[in-house]
Amino acid sequence: MRHRTKRARAASTVGAVIIAFSLIATACGGSDSSDSGGSSDTTAAPVEDVTPVPGGTLIIAGEAEVSNPWTPAAIQCDSYCQLRARAFYDPIAVVGEDREVHGWLAESITANADSTVFTIKVRPGISFTDGTPVDAAAVMYNLNATSGGLLIKPATKDLARNEDGTLVMESIDDMTFTLATGKGGDAASPVAWPTFPYFLTTQLGLVASPKWLEDVKAGTAKPDQPIGSGPFTFVSYAPGDKMVVKKNPAYWMKDKDGVQLPYLDQIEFRVITDSKVRQSALESGDVDLIATSDSNAIKPLSENSSFVWTKQEEYGEVNYLLINLAKKGPLQDRNVRCALGMAVDKVALIDATGAGFLAPAGGMMSPGQEGYLEDNGGPQFDVETAKQMITDYESANGDVKVIYSTTTSATNLLTAQYLQTAWSAIGVDTEVVQIEQSKLISNALTGADDFEAFGWRNHAGIFVDQQNFWWNGNGANPPPQLALNFGRLSDPVIDDLLAKARSEADPEIRRGYAEDINRQFGKECWTLPNSYTKWAVFSKPEVKGIGRTPTPDGTSTARDGAGFPGQVYTHALFKAG
Amino acid sequence: MRYALQRLGQFILVFLVVTFLVMVITRIGSKDPARDLAGGLVAQEQVDEVRELYRLDEPFVVQYGNWIKNLVTLDFGYSYAQNQSVNDMMKQRLLPSFFIGIWAIFIGLLLAVPTAIYSAYRRDGAFDKTMSTTSFAFLSMPPIVIAVLLSFFIGVKLRWFPVDSNYVALWDNPWQHFRNFILPSFTLGLGLSAVWTRLLRADLINTLQSDFIMLARAKGMSPRRILWVHALRASALSLITSIAIQMGGLIGGAVVAEQFFAMPGIGDRLVFAIQQNDLLVVQAITALLAIVVVAVNLLVDLFYAVIDPRIRHARAIK
Numbered sequence: 001m002r003h004r005t006k007r008a009r010a011a012s013t014v015g016a017v018i019i020a021f022s023l024i025a026t027a028c029g030g031s032d033s034s035d036s037g038g039s040s041d042t043t044a045a046p047v048e049d050v051t052p053v054p055g056g057t058l059i060i061a062g063e064a065e066v067s068n069p070w071t072p073a074a075i076q077c078d079s080y081c082q083l084r085a086r087a088f089y090d091p092i093a094v095v096g097e098d099r100e101v102h103g104w105l106a107e108s109i110t111a112n113a114d115s116t117v118f119t120i121k122v123r124p125g126i127s128f129t130d131g132t133p134v135d136a137a138a139v140m141y142n143l144n145a146t147s148g149g150l151l152i153k154p155a156t157k158d159l160a161r162n163e164d165g166t167l168v169m170e171s172i173d174d175m176t177f178t179l180a181t182g183k184g185g186d187a188a189s190p191v192a193w194p195t196f197p198y199f200l201t202t203q204l205g206l207v208a209s210p211k212w213l214e215d216v217k218a219g220t221a222k223p224d225q226p227i228g229s230g231p232f233t234f235v236s237y238a239p240g241d242k243m244v245v246k247k248n249p250a251y252w253m254k255d256k257d258g259v260q261l262p263y264l265d266q267i268e269f270r271v272i273t274d275s276k277v278r279q280s281a282l283e284s285g286d287v288d289l290i291a292t293s294d295s296n297a298i299k300p301l302s303e304n305s306s307f308v309w310t311k312q313e314e315y316g317e318v319n320y321l322l323i324n325l326a327k328k329g330p331l332q333d334r335n336v337r338c339a340l341g342m343a344v345d346k347v348a349l350i351d352a353t354g355a356g357f358l359a360p361a362g363g364m365m366s367p368g369q370e371g372y373l374e375d376n377g378g379p380q381f382d383v384e385t386a387k388q389m390i391t392d393y394e395s396a397n398g399d400v401k402v403i404y405s406t407t408t409s410a411t412n413l414l415t416a417q418y419l420q421t422a423w424s425a426i427g428v429d430t431e432v433v434q435i436e437q438s439k440l441i442s443n444a445l446t447g448a449d450d451f452e453a454f455g456w457r458n459h460a461g462i463f464v465d466q467q468n469f470w471w472n473g474n475g476a477n478p479p480p481q482l483a484l485n486f487g488r489l490s491d492p493v494i495d496d497l498l499a500k501a502r503s504e505a506d507p508e509i510r511r512g513y514a515e516d517i518n519r520q521f522g523k524e525c526w527t528l529p530n531s532y533t534k535w536a537v538f539s540k541p542e543v544k545g546i547g548r549t550p551t552p553d554g555t556s557t558a559r560d561g562a563g564f565p566g567q568v569y570t571h572a573l574f575k576a577g
Numbered sequence: 578m579r580y581a582l583q584r585l586g587q588f589i590l591v592f593l594v595v596t597f598l599v600m601v602i603t604r605i606g607s608k609d610p611a612r613d614l615a616g617g618l619v620a621q622e623q624v625d626e627v628r629e630l631y632r633l634d635e636p637f638v639v640q641y642g643n644w645i646k647n648l649v650t651l652d653f654g655y656s657y658a659q660n661q662s663v664n665d666m667m668k669q670r671l672l673p674s675f676f677i678g679i680w681a682i683f684i685g686l687l688l689a690v691p692t693a694i695y696s697a698y699r700r701d702g703a704f705d706k707t708m709s710t711t712s713f714a715f716l717s718m719p720p721i722v723i724a725v726l727l728s729f730f731i732g733v734k735l736r737w738f739p740v741d742s743n744y745v746a747l748w749d750n751p752w753q754h755f756r757n758f759i760l761p762s763f764t765l766g767l768g769l770s771a772v773w774t775r776l777l778r779a780d781l782i783n784t785l786q787s788d789f790i791m792l793a794r795a796k797g798m799s800p801r802r803i804l805w806v807h808a809l810r811a812s813a814l815s816l817i818t819s820i821a822i823q824m825g826g827l828i829g830g831a832v833v834a835e836q837f838f839a840m841p842g843i844g845d846r847l848v849f850a851i852q853q854n855d856l857l858v859v860q861a862i863t864a865l866l867a868i869v870v871v872a873v874n875l876l877v878d879l880f881y882a883v884i885d886p887r888i889r890h891a892r893a894i895k
Binding site: 061223238239242270271281286435439 | 608619620659660661666669728729732733736739740741743744836837838839841845846849852853854
């Protein structure tokens with residue numbers, strides 16, 4: 001076995017988020033770029049007021065190291081991975097500030113009348129940094145490779161596949177090809193999928209040099225030395241420490257004034273896993289820009305007028321209790337699940353663990369997302385009723401005991417202790433287990449025996465279709481098979497609504513389906529939402545250009561955090577003064 | 578010579594026992610060592626390949642034999658979780674930890690030796706009492722607290738040194754090396770200095786009451802020479818033993834310093850590897866630690882005879 005070619009992908013310290021984002025999450029996590037902070041002093045100066053200054057080095061710090069092989073098929077890409085990957089890879093498409101899909105490497109993406117076949121025309125005149133051209137063959141090669149990735153495959157289940165597992169794609173000319181849908185991969189059963197182009201803005205759409213990918217496969221190139229066509233080229237990478245990229249001098253994009261992008265000469269991406277240390281690194285001037293979702297870091301930084309606060313508070317993830325519905329025991333009973341939800345005062349929980357900074361979650365879709373409801377009808381805080389429901393269950397079935405697993409962070413332990421106390425008040429014994437994040441994800445994926453109730457964070461996105469493979473019953477593989485439907489949820493009502501939403505082009509009708517899905521979650525207490533995540537990017541005042549990377553068609557700007565809250569595009573970043 | 582060979586034999590035995598136990602514990606603690614080794618979220622075929630490659634179906638003794646065989650050729654295996662050979666990981670992370678340790682010891686000694694000497698010389702004086710209280714304070718302060726204080730006051734408020742430390746080689750840029758290592762090294766060094774101050778002070782007080790010191794004084798030798806040459810040398814045994822013992826503890830402390838100041842060292846990697854069941858990395862690092870700790874203790878044992886003629890003489894008679 002060749003190490004470099006067959007390296008298995010690791011769990012690494014990616015968030016629960018991680019896999020989530022990469023696969024599905026198409027467009028989400030919008031950034032209100034340069035939004036005003038806690039005080040007016042934190043407002044970013046409009047970039048138009050400052051002429052971009054080419055050159056300079058930026059130091060960016062993120063929260064996790066996916067320690068990737070960096071091939072688009074194998075990365076388990078969280079937001080910080082997306083931020084870095086988009087520095088050296090170009091995507092096929094991006095989500096714009098207008099929330100529409102804009103071609104990036106694709107000059108156009110057009111669907112047939114029933115949205116079952118998509119024609120993708122690749123932008124001419126672009127090369128990878130190893131000199132090979134970006135053409136239809138290169139993009140098709142990447143789509144085939146990436147859609148076969150262990151974690152991507154479930155998200156692309158409804159793309160038609162040939163007998164050998166490759167996607168059903170047809171080359172029209174050197175720069176154009178078609179891609180067909182098919183129910184469960186069956187080319188004979190096309191699926192109307194109007195929102196599919198959003199998937200081309202995700203990890204699926206990242207395009208690497210096919211020559212490099214072939215060399216990696218042959219063991220003659222290193223998988224951690226990526227080659228793409230992006231604005232920067234790879235210089236060095238030390239897992240868990242830093243990655244350095246330098247300007248791609250032949251990059252194909254220019255800004256509206258004809259100045260070549262990117263502006264920066266070099267970026268150093270640092271990994272600082274501890275959010276408080278990351279905060280200190282920014283405060284001490286060691287780094288120029290950080291992304292964080294830790295409200296205990298966001299709050300003090302947002303009150304510090306020395307930094308620019310770029311909010312990313314929409315389309316984000318939900319913090320919730322993920323339940324293994326396949327595990328025999330009390331949590332298979334709806335009343336027990338609902339009682340656990342009723343025992344929790346979400347506001348008090350947020351005050352205790354999130355510096356009172358987060359918003360209580362009233363459903364499984366976050367603000368801005370399709371299907372968002374202030375209240376999905378799920379359990380409300382009512383200790384007495386919850387206690388009675390547990391007593392009723394126990395009189396017929398015996399004691400209720402719950403194993404609650406969470407990661408090793410202090411905040412998560414605090415949450416666990418809060419839940420333990422709240423559930424104890426209704427007569428439920430709780431065993432708290434703290435395990436490393438990647439093991440937590442691994443346990444959920446494989447449906448491990450000790451996976452019963454997890455503290456979880458997931459489901460960023462704009463459209464409900466982006467949640468399809470997390471919630472669809474056809475992905476509820478029994479343990480120990482891997483299942484991205486971690487909770488092994490199999491609800492015919494939800495499955496039916498997901499199928500309808502996937503094929504619905506009318507946004508209003510689709511919103512109705514999404515809201516019904518949200519309500520069904522509340523009714524059955526399949527999950528117990530606690531709060532909505534808030535992300536923030538903090539930067540030194542001299543860092544400009546956040547949220548200003550233009551789309552190649554010139555009609556919009558690439559939306560930061562679209563699908564990966566915490567991510568920003570680096571093309572238009574520069575340091576003023 | 579015989580003594581040295583005897584100690585070398587002990588060294589090898591301890592190394593084998595420690596590394597074998599670590600291997601067994603990592604295997605027992607894993608539900609599926611092959612999957613853990615393969616990185617967790619991978620297809621079954623890849624897990625099977627890893628199982629075959631590292632012969633994980635074989636008895637522990639056979640697996641251990643293979644590991645030792647590879648170790649001899651300096652092949653520590655591959656971290657699939659990090660997509661990096663363990664050798665490369667070692668190359669990347671060994672020096673940062675080495676320098677943190679070395680500078681922490683240096684800082685510890687730099688603070689402890691003069692303080693202890695003066696405290697012993699002016700026993701129960703104001704300086705001695707002040708230093709006694711101060712060293713108690715540092716002794717009771719875990720490295721994480723020192724790290725927070727240094728980070729906040731020196732790094733964030735005064736901005737003298739970075740809190741986000743980079744590894745810069747001493748030979749590449751001595752000033753940047755110093756800037757990046759000062760806070761993590763002080764985090765560990767302050768605690769060490771407190772221990773060593775107390776230890777050395779107590780030994781020095783005893784030594785200063787010895788006949789040979791009295792004789793030196795009677796002969797009119799200067800107090801400085803008595804203290805820094807004769808008394809210090811005779812009192813250094815406990816200090817040197819403590820330095821050797823602290824080598825193991827330093828790794829534990831280095832985890833805190835490395836994580837808090839984002840220095841990419843081996844302690845930080847060990848914690849991560851344990852959390853991920855990255856078995857070969859855990860084995861490789863613990864093997865390295867075992868070698869360092871046992872080797873340092875061996876050297877110290879041998880060094881005793883060099884600095885204290887009484888020990889040399891006693892061994893010779895034996």
